[in-house]
Amino acid sequence: MTPVLPQQIFVVDDDEDDQFMIHQALAEHIPLVTIDVFADGEALLRSLSQASMLPHLVLLDLNMPRMGGLEALEHIRSNQLYTGLPVIMLTTSDSAEDRARAQALKADGYFVKPSTVSHLNQLILTVKQQWLQSGQS
Numbered sequence: 001m002t003p004v005l006p007q008q009i010f011v012v013d014d015d016e017d018d019q020f021m022i023h024q025a026l027a028e029h030i031p032l033v034t035i036d037v038f039a040d041g042e043a044l045l046r047s048l049s050q051a052s053m054l055p056h057l058v059l060l061d062l063n064m065p066r067m068g069g070l071e072a073l074e075h076i077r078s079n080q081l082y083t084g085l086p087v088i089m090l091t092t093s094d095s096a097e098d099r100a101r102a103q104a105l106k107a108d109g110y111f112v113k114p115s116t117v118s119h120l121n122q123l124i125l126t127v128k129q130q131w132l133q134s135g136q137s
Helices: 016-029 041-050 069-077 096-104 117-131
Strands: 007-012 033-038 057-060 087-091 109-112
Touching: 007 016, 007 041, 016 033, 016 117, 033 041, 041 057, 041 069, 057 069, 057 117, 069 087, 069 096, 087 117, 096 109, 109 117
Parallel strands: 007 033, 007 057, 057 087, 087 109
Antiparallel strands: none
8 A cells, every 4th residue: 555645735825824824724624734834936946956866735815015916926836846736826816817817827727825724624625635636635
């Protein structure tokens, strides 16, 4: 029997409270998960370039210092090494312009950060169902 390996998720968000809440929700709903947290797009790209294996998913905020989410997404999508890497935008922005730009840059999903823990849990379950491999409870 092949052991089930943890799925790796990169959370990219400069807000420490959001980092904590997202981390908690992921850990609760995806028991076999490794979560790496980065505060901006530059740190994400640096980690991706040094990774021996790509993460299973990137949850990417829009507005961050040094390099925001859209710029980071543009770099990811322009690099063939990252073809197939699911990138989900998770942001406070409900701007149609931001959503359209993320879609044009081929974000796999775009979600406005929920305002309650129960809504965040629902969102994480949706993300798990749509973008992570099955076999995890």
